[in-house]
Amino acid sequence: MDGVLNVLKPAGMTSFDVIACLRRVYGQKKIGHGGTLDPLAAGVLPVFLGRAARLIEYAPIRRKTYEAEFLMGFETDTEDVSGRITARGGVLADRDAWERAAAAFRGPIRQVPSLYSAKQIGGRRAYDLAREGKDVQLPAKDVEIFELCIREVRPPYLRLSVTCSSGTYVRALGRDMGRAAGCPLTMSFLVRTVMGPFAIGEAKTLEEIETDPQGALLKDLRMLLSELPALTLSAAEAADFLAGKRLRTAADDADAAAAYGPQGFLGIAAVRRGVIHPKKVFS
Secondary structure, eight states: OOEEEEEEEOTTOOHHHHHHHHHHHHTOSOEEESSOOOTTOEEEEEEEEGGGGGGGGGSSOOEEEEEEEEEESEEESSSBTTSOEEEEOOOOOOHHHHHHHHHTTSEEEEEOOOSSSOOEETTEEHHHHHHTTOOOOOOOEEEEEEEEEEEEEETTEEEEEEEEETTOOHHHHHHHHHHHHTSOEEEEEEEEEEETTEEGGGOBOHHHHHHOHHHHOBOOGGGGGTTSOEEEOOHHHHHHHHTTOOEEOOSOOEEEEEEEETTEEEEEEEEETTEEEEEEEOO
């Protein structure tokens, strides 16, 4: 079975728990998701079944929007309320001070990922090393904060809306904003409301999916290919493409392009110097 699910992940479950549940519902193992959500977090989790799982890397899901809540006055080692308190401080009711702090984090920034994250260090997850008490040093990464809006300042709570690139840790954003404002912050709740073309208003709960597995599945894979150039092939060319043969084309060079024939989507190809090179064929 091939398709995409817009899953409304509940708080309290890991993203892997969601995948395990869906494998049972659909009776298949070839399932993957498009972006981990922490157990504390809820919201949009795109899940890809069957051949759609081969298209995750091309899916337009790198832009994400979150609603986040932080508690003022302390930091933890996990940067959320599940962790051990490592620092304490006061609260800050001055909205202007928070606006000034937020201004420094809009646009391209360098961010040190959360220590308790799924980042790999020497083949192991950072959170496993941190739990063992190891000294974990994560390098800063380039991320982008497209929008950062302060929803509410009501001590001890600070509520933000964040639209950001893939690889951004909202927990770490709160950590750094709190330090900039002189008021430690710890994330208390997080909801992902948008991820690329997937929005929370259309997301299905696991209970809804289990009730109607076929109805919940989005089978048109074109939404996953909207950022790729398209190659339109004749019936004869489509047959050659599906056989893995190279084809001549007038199309511009591209590392990845979506190939279509008279019967629909054929697969992913690279285009180099007027030649189509099939990469992933969907026969």
